Amino acid sequence: MTEPPILRIENLSTRYGAVRALRSVNMTVRRGEICAVLGANGAGKTTLLRTVSGLQPPDPGSRVLVDGTDVTRLPAEAMVRHGVAHVPEGGGVIAELTVEENMRLGGLWRAGRRERGAKAAEMFELFPPLAERRTRHAGTLSGGERQMLAIGRALMARPRVLLLDEPSLGLAPLITRRIMRLLQDLRAGTGLTVVLVEQNAAGALSVTDHGLVLSQGAVVASGSSGELLADDRMRHAYLGF
Amino acid sequence: MASSLRRKQAPAAATARASARRGPAGLWNSLPVLPRHLLAALAALALVAVLTSVTDGLTALRVANVGYYLLAVAGLQLLVGFSGQISLGNGAFMFIGAYTTALMVLYTPMAPLAVVMLAAVAAGCLAGMLVGAATARLHGPYLAGATLALAVGLPAVALRFPDLLGGSNGLFFSLRGAPPALSGLVSDSQWKALVVWFVVLLALVVLATTSRGRLGRRMRAIRDDEAAAATAGIPVGRTKVVAFVISAGCGSLAGACQAYLLGTATPSSFTLALSLSLLAALVLGGLGSLWGALWGALALVYLELAGEELAHAMGLGSNVANNAPVVFFGVILIVIVMAWPLGVQGALSRLGRSLRGR
Amino acid sequence: MNHFIDLTLNGIANGAIYAALGLSLVIIYQATRVVNFAQPALALIAVYLAYAVYLATGSYWTGFAVALASGTLMGVLAERLLIRPVHGRSPLSAIIVTLGLLLALQGAAGMVWGNGDYSFPYPMDFRGRFSPAGAFGLGAVAVVTLLLFALYRFTPLGLRMRAAALHPESARLSGVRVGLMLTAGWGIASAIGALAGMLAAPPFLSPNALDAVFVYGIAAAVLGGLESPFGAVAGGLLLGVGLSYVSGYAGPELTTLAALAILVVVLSVRPDGLFTRPVARKV
Numbered sequence: 001m002t003e004p005p006i007l008r009i010e011n012l013s014t015r016y017g018a019v020r021a022l023r024s025v026n027m028t029v030r031r032g033e034i035c036a037v038l039g040a041n042g043a044g045k046t047t048l049l050r051t052v053s054g055l056q057p058p059d060p061g062s063r064v065l066v067d068g069t070d071v072t073r074l075p076a077e078a079m080v081r082h083g084v085a086h087v088p089e090g091g092g093v094i095a096e097l098t099v100e101e102n103m104r105l106g107g108l109w110r111a112g113r114r115e116r117g118a119k120a121a122e123m124f125e126l127f128p129p130l131a132e133r134r135t136r137h138a139g140t141l142s143g144g145e146r147q148m149l150a151i152g153r154a155l156m157a158r159p160r161v162l163l164l165d166e167p168s169l170g171l172a173p174l175i176t177r178r179i180m181r182l183l184q185d186l187r188a189g190t191g192l193t194v195v196l197v198e199q200n201a202a203g204a205l206s207v208t209d210h211g212l213v214l215s216q217g218a219v220v221a222s223g224s225s226g227e228l229l230a231d232d233r234m235r236h237a238y239l240g241f
Numbered sequence: 242m243a244s245s246l247r248r249k250q251a252p253a254a255a256t257a258r259a260s261a262r263r264g265p266a267g268l269w270n271s272l273p274v275l276p277r278h279l280l281a282a283l284a285a286l287a288l289v290a291v292l293t294s295v296t297d298g299l300t301a302l303r304v305a306n307v308g309y310y311l312l313a314v315a316g317l318q319l320l321v322g323f324s325g326q327i328s329l330g331n332g333a334f335m336f337i338g339a340y341t342t343a344l345m346v347l348y349t350p351m352a353p354l355a356v357v358m359l360a361a362v363a364a365g366c367l368a369g370m371l372v373g374a375a376t377a378r379l380h381g382p383y384l385a386g387a388t389l390a391l392a393v394g395l396p397a398v399a400l401r402f403p404d405l406l407g408g409s410n411g412l413f414f415s416l417r418g419a420p421p422a423l424s425g426l427v428s429d430s431q432w433k434a435l436v437v438w439f440v441v442l443l444a445l446v447v448l449a450t451t452s453r454g455r456l457g458r459r460m461r462a463i464r465d466d467e468a469a470a471a472t473a474g475i476p477v478g479r480t481k482v483v484a485f486v487i488s489a490g491c492g493s494l495a496g497a498c499q500a501y502l503l504g505t506a507t508p509s510s511f512t513l514a515l516s517l518s519l520l521a522a523l524v525l526g527g528l529g530s531l532w533g534a535l536w537g538a539l540a541l542v543y544l545e546l547a548g549e550e551l552a553h554a555m556g557l558g559s560n561v562a563n564n565a566p567v568v569f570f571g572v573i574l575i576v577i578v579m580a581w582p583l584g585v586q587g588a589l590s591r592l593g594r595s596l597r598g599r
Numbered sequence: 600m601n602h603f604i605d606l607t608l609n610g611i612a613n614g615a616i617y618a619a620l621g622l623s624l625v626i627i628y629q630a631t632r633v634v635n636f637a638q639p640a641l642a643l644i645a646v647y648l649a650y651a652v653y654l655a656t657g658s659y660w661t662g663f664a665v666a667l668a669s670g671t672l673m674g675v676l677a678e679r680l681l682i683r684p685v686h687g688r689s690p691l692s693a694i695i696v697t698l699g700l701l702l703a704l705q706g707a708a709g710m711v712w713g714n715g716d717y718s719f720p721y722p723m724d725f726r727g728r729f730s731p732a733g734a735f736g737l738g739a740v741a742v743v744t745l746l747l748f749a750l751y752r753f754t755p756l757g758l759r760m761r762a763a764a765l766h767p768e769s770a771r772l773s774g775v776r777v778g779l780m781l782t783a784g785w786g787i788a789s790a791i792g793a794l795a796g797m798l799a800a801p802p803f804l805s806p807n808a809l810d811a812v813f814v815y816g817i818a819a820a821v822l823g824g825l826e827s828p829f830g831a832v833a834g835g836l837l838l839g840v841g842l843s844y845v846s847g848y849a850g851p852e853l854t855t856l857a858a859l860a861i862l863v864v865v866l867s868v869r870p871d872g873l874f875t876r877p878v879a880r881k882v
Binding site: 401 | 859
């Protein structure tokens with residue numbers, strides 16, 4: 001019997017007031033996959049991540065399952081315990097705390113000081129620039145460093161599923177490539193599953209296994225990255241290239 | 242500049258024509274702003290006259306109370322509701338008005354009432370200018386803190402100069418009641434109520450007309466987004482100070498009316514609780530509209546009264562009875578803010594809209 | 600010279616009280632962006648309860664403990680029942696709720712215990728230049744400040760509380776129960792407020808006994824800049840000493856106006872308080 005998908009989204013809908021932001025979205029992600037969520041501005045990509053991670057309440061009838069467990073109505077603070085870590089747009093790093101404190105925050109929910117300490121050391125090895133700036137306030141970091149810190153903080157929670165919202169926003173292509181390579185390494189090493197929201201569809205599809213295209217809150221295309229890249233009509237209509 | 246003026250006049254004229262076609266309501270709206278407000282004020286004054294003729298002296302005094310509280314709260318509305326500056330110091334301006342009145346009556350007894358009231362307004366405006374200038378750069382809780390200190394600190398000055406200002410007992414004086422020519426027609430308390438409401442309505446006309454005009458627009462722009470208003474060319478600091486000046490003038494006039502009614506000016510009338518109650522009444526009544534000030538003033542006078550009556554009716558001891566009104570006011574405040582965040586006026590507007598089917 | 604030293608020591612002792620109250624206001628402001636006008640009333644009730652316990656048991660320190668415990672409990676209840684429901688609406692809503700609570704609680708104190716003065720004991724001997732009572736006040740506030748610093752800097756709970764106050768969404772994504780942290784903040788703040796009340800109440804306790812102290816506490820918090828708990832402590836001490844000089848050399852009735860003058864002068868140079876790091880507003 002094949003194992004259940006690590007993340008399964010069924011009939012996910014939500015609204016902001018009277019505006020329907022997501023309409024019956026269905027998505028399945030298997031363990032170890034890197035999945036892209038694409039679409040134009042306002043298509044609902046960020047909303048999708050926010051609804052999965054519990055920041056946005058889903059409409060009745062929606063279902064979100066992580067490794068078989070129903071987490072649909074759980075609040076955001078409970079999601080880390082189920083292995084879901086969300087890096088919001090811009091990173092969400094807390095500027096007034098130091099780099100070290102931001103990092104520690106990510107792993108706090110786990111008991112055990114030594115375990116947390118060890119994990120933090122791992123993160124600083126992974127991101128040497130952050131190690132150099134441990135005691136500086138996070139607000140003094142550059143954009144790329146802040147994004148690294150945000151990802152590091154999320155990884156401190158040892159997630160099974162990592163939700164990344166536009167990690168390359170405002171970053172130089174070099175840094176973006178490094179981040180993508182990092183994700184692939186993590187996937188290979190720990191079986192991490194990644195759901196990646198990106199505006200830069202071509203770039204995303206080049207590193208992901210499969211993808212989902214949203215338009216006005218609904219899914220208009222899905223399939224392997226190769227299939228999506230080959231579908232010219234769909235690319236022109238929804239992805240702008 | 243001239244072209245934008247023409248552009249502003251054209252729509253107004255078009256609206257006037259359109260509303261004139263809609264019958265009496267349209268006719269009302271087609272009047273220019275100032276005459277419209279004056280007519281409304283006249284109607285209100287007539288209403289007060291009728292009300293005080295058919296009820297007793299005590300009610301007349303209560304009606305007068307509502308009057309000057311309305312003025313104080315309306316002035317605060319300009320500051321808090323229209324220009325977004327949180328002020329906890331209105332009690333201090335009332336203090337200035339009351340003491341100016343008392344001092345003038347005591348030291349220049351020949352001065353007519355109108356002059357005394359004008360002096361109170363002038364003193365208030367001056368104080369408002371000083372306070373406004375000093376606090377123009379402050380926001381939110383910082384402004385609240387500074388005005389709080391003002392509200393508590395200024396009345397204490399009366400204690401510092403007991404010879405001039407009467408110390409903790411305050412100043413006492415007596416004012417003429419109804420002029421002899423009318424003494425048969427009108428009781429003293431009714432006359433006083435009418436004088437107070439006349440002054441209040443006059444000030445309200447000024448407030449309402451100003452807030453409809455350019456100053457009102459500037460204030461609302463500052464309230465909504467100060468940085469944006471500054472980049473749009475609005476003189477932020479000056480507008481804020483003007484708001485303070487007008488608000489202080491109203492508060493001072495309200496204090497003068499209170500002194501006129503009571504014949505006293507004492508520091509204990511101007512406690513911290515007064516300033517806080519004025520702000521609370523404003524939010525209760527509803528921010529952003531002068532009608533809110535009316536509901537707030539009514540609440541101030543009648544909620545406390547209701548609390549007193551409740552305590553008496555339940556036959557409770559004096560400790561309880563004395564404090565019940567304040568507890569009642571506090572509880573109602575919490576309940577209303579939690580249930581109707583837009584205050585009474587907000588709830589009424591919503592009701593009105595749903596009745597009109599919009 | 601003697602007079603000057605007396606005034607200075609007196610000012611520091613008073614300043615400790617303003618610092619404590621300012622500290623409690625800043626903790627709450629940092630956590631929930633609300634100026635808790637009800638703080639003196641919460642402290643007042645806590646102090647009255649302490650008085651009742653003191654009368655019943657004859658022990659000041661039992662009463663002291665009761666004050667701190669009841670202060671904490673009331674802070675927790677106030678946040679959970681009154682402030683949480685109006686969260687997210689206009690800031691004035693929360694301010695008015697606290698104002699209503701202030702009026703209601705002060706009135707309730709009058710209803711239950713009457714409006715008269717009760718003679719309230721000092722923690723220790725209050726005579727002398729820098730009396731044991733004054734030293735106790737200063738010491739207590741110093742200890743509280745250090746404990747708070749240690750809590751915030753070195754403990755996971757403190758980190759969670761800071762994260763919850765600074766960036767609730769990111770904190771939630773890291774598994775922090777933000778609501779619980781806010782309630783905890785109110786509880787701690789009210790305990791500190793109750794401490795301030797116990798120090799300020801002697802010699803006479805009445806429903807209005809804490810009014811003046813409250814004004815100075817707000818002034819201390821505002822002076823220090825509402826973002827910094829330790830700014831509030833510094834602000835409180837500075838204010839205490841400054842006002843002591845005003846009272847000694849110009850008259851005790853002018854202290855509140857002097858506080859206003861100090862506030863205006865400091866805020867016109869640094870509109871966000873002495874210890875706030877200026878944040879550029881992005882247009």
